[in-house]
Amino acid sequence: MPRSVPPPDWVIARRRAIGDRIRAARLAAGLTQEQLALRIGMDRATYNRIEQGHSAALLDSLILIADAIGVPLADLVRT
Numbered sequence: 001m002p003r004s005v006p007p008p009d010w011v012i013a014r015r016r017a018i019g020d021r022i023r024a025a026r027l028a029a030g031l032t033q034e035q036l037a038l039r040i041g042m043d044r045a046t047y048n049r050i051e052q053g054h055s056a057a058l059l060d061s062l063i064l065i066a067d068a069i070g071v072p073l074a075d076l077v078r079t
Contacts, residue, residue, distance in 0.1 A: 007056075014079060016053030018062075021076050023051050025069045040064040 007015075026036055037047040042061065049055035050065075057065075066073040 012053065015056060017079075018057075018077055019051045019053040021078075022065060022069075025071050025076065026051075029069045029071075031069070036065065036068055039068040 026033070031039075033047055033051065034044050037044040040047075040061070041064075046055070047065075050057040050061065062076060063073055066076050
C-alpha cells in the first residue's frame with residue numbers, strides 16, 4: 001500500500017500556528033491539557049498532537065476545543 005504524501009511545509013507551519021493559538025487560549029483559560037481533553041471527550045495524547053501541530057484536527061474537534069475554552073473558533077484558526 002502506498003504511503004500518503006505528507007502535507008507541504010507551509011501547511012505544517014499553519015497547523016503549528018493554530019496549535020500555538022489553541023495553547024495560548026487554553027492557558028489564558030487556566031486549563032491543563034488533561035482538563036481540556038476531558039471536557040471535549042478526547043484523550044490527552046490526541047489533544048497534545050493537535051496543540052503541537054503534529055496532527056491535523058478535524059473541524060468538529062476545533063469547534064469542541066473553542067467551545068470548551070470559551071473563545072470563538074475564528075480566534076483559533078485565523079491566519
